[in-house]
Amino acid sequence: MQTSARSGAGTNQEAVRRHNLGTLLGHVHLLGRVSRSDLTSAMGLNRSTIAGLVTELQGLGLAEQVRSEAVRSSAGRPSPDVVPTQDGAHVLAVDVRVDGLTVARVGLGGAILARATGPIPASRDPHAVADAVMAMLRLVVRDAPPGSALVGVGMAVPGVVRRSDGLVRLAPNLGWRDVPFSAIMSDRLGGIAPVELGNDADLGAFSEHLRGAGVDVADLVYLSGEVGVGAGVIVDGHRLVGAGGYAGEIGHMSLDPAGRECHCGNRGCWETQVGAHAIAEAIGCPPDRVGSLGEMLDGLQEVDDDLREVGRLLGRGLANAVNLLNPRVVVLGGFLRSLYPHVQDEVDRTLHDTALVAPRELVRIELPGLGADAVLVGAAETAFERLLADPVTCLAAAQVDVESALSVA
Numbered sequence: 002m003q004t005s006a007r008s009g010a011g012t013n014q015e016a017v018r019r020h021n022l023g024t025l026l027g028h029v030h031l032l033g034r035v036s037r038s039d040l041t042s043a044m045g046l047n048r049s050t051i052a053g054l055v056t057e058l059q060g061l062g063l064a065e066q067v068r069s070e071a072v073r074s075s076a077g078r079p080s081p082d083v084v085p086t087q088d089g090a091h092v093l094a095v096d097v098r099v100d101g102l103t104v105a106r107v108g109l110g111g112a113i114l115a116r117a118t119g120p121i122p123a124s125r126d127p128h129a130v131a132d133a134v135m136a137m138l139r140l141v142v143r144d145a146p147p148g149s150a151l152v153g154v155g156m157a158v159p160g161v162v163r164r165s166d167g168l169v170r171l172a173p174n175l176g177w178r179d180v181p182f183s184a185i186m187s188d189r190l191g192g193i194a195p196v197e198l199g200n201d202a203d204l205g206a207f208s209e210h211l212r213g214a215g216v217d218v219a220d221l222v223y224l225s226g227e228v229g230v231g232a233g234v235i236v237d238g239h240r241l242v243g244a245g246g247y248a249g250e251i252g253h254m255s256l257d258p259a260g261r262e263c264h265c266g267n268r269g270c271w272e273t274q275v276g277a278h279a280i281a282e283a284i285g286c287p288p289d290r291v292g293s294l295g296e297m298l299d300g301l302q303e304v305d306d307d308l309r310e311v312g313r314l315l316g317r318g319l320a321n322a323v324n325l326l327n328p329r330v331v332v333l334g335g336f337l338r339s340l341y342p343h344v345q346d347e348v349d350r351t352l353h354d355t356a357l358v359a360p361r362e363l364v365r366i367e368l369p370g371l372g373a374d375a376v377l378v379g380a381a382e383t384a385f386e387r388l389l390a391d392p393v394t395c396l397a398a399a400q401v402d403v404e405s406a407l408s409v410a
């Protein structure tokens with residue numbers, strides 16, 4: 002933690018205490034229910050400090066203490082459990098996909114309390130998309146308990162997002178180029194909460210690392226297989242962002258110079274081989290029904306050569322990713338979640354034959370632990386980060402009457 006040379010010991014202590022308060026809330030948020038003694042060991046602080054921090058979180062309305070469910074193993078009462086107060090604070094999460102929109106209100110502790118899904122406006126015009134998102138957000142805040150603080154809005158888009166200001170540099174499958182979508186949404190929201198905008202695959206990796214198939218996995222790749230294909234990467238427990246926030250555009254690996262034209266302007270990108278349109282073509286799904294590709298794959302009875310070839314191309318690209326990044330786990334998200342069970346042999350065999358032995362021996366392929374919600378949950382988790390960094394300051398600035406604020410926004 003950095004402090005300025007001029008800040009006194011008192012300021013420093015206060016900063017440390019707030020940091021500890023946020024860290025403790027982070028444990029409660031992720032674990033859902035945790036004993037005070039486990040918090041003591043996890044944070045390396047003494048029991049009375051932990052008890053004081055828990056009391057402070059209770060005072061802020063963010064946590065509660067409940068009787069322990071642990072079996073008494075020795076003399077004395079087990080320490081109480083700490084649980085998040087679901088109504089204490091919430092975030093709004095938005096997943097913008099080429100084939101539809103999903104929004105949710107997510108409570109502290111990570112539970113999805115309300116959700117709405119809908120079509121994306123046919124024009125894909127950013128302002129029309131923002132209007133559609135706003136209409137859905139008004140639906141999910143309708144039942145928010147009075148007094149529950151809105152602490153952030155997290156949004157996922159299938160595109161290359163500049164980390165510094167949420168400018169969407171390129172979302173080829175939405176037809177967006179240099180769209181200030183974060184600013185557009187902040188404006189629509191009337192500034193009632195900070196907006197965090199990120200790339201869909203990055204957010205999928207983040208949530209799977211925190212709550213899904215990659216918990217306790219320090220090196221993970223989440224592959225988002227939608228109309229576009231992208232990767233979110235966790236390296237040594239940290240999110241790989243790159244110099245501008247653009248790392249992970251694996252779908253635009255150029256694999257076939259004579260291949261199909263990609264929406265990015267190049268030719269033969271990996272996503273032209275294994276993206277939703279390639280899968281749809283292989284199973285005879287019309288291009289205008291790509292949104293229901295997941296259900297079609299789930300109900301698929303027979304696998305033909307065209308789909309097996311998509312499986313082999315998926316394995317080949319995965320081998321490149323495995324050689325480059327040496328992940329422990331690769332999570333197949335989006336439509337790849339429904340594709341993989343049909344072509345597992347082709348994917349695994351091609352990966353086995355193409356990747357270098359050393360990194361290949363260490364990797365396992367997994368489906369998302371959070372199912373279809375990985376990206377949405379990741380968007381929610383980024384919106385919670387501010388609260389978990391400093392609960393006191395964040396709550397003081399948060400909006401509590403969200404429904405009325407949004408109805409005029």
Ligand SMILES: [Zn+2]
Nearest residue numbers: 253263265270
């Ligand atoms: Zn491309």
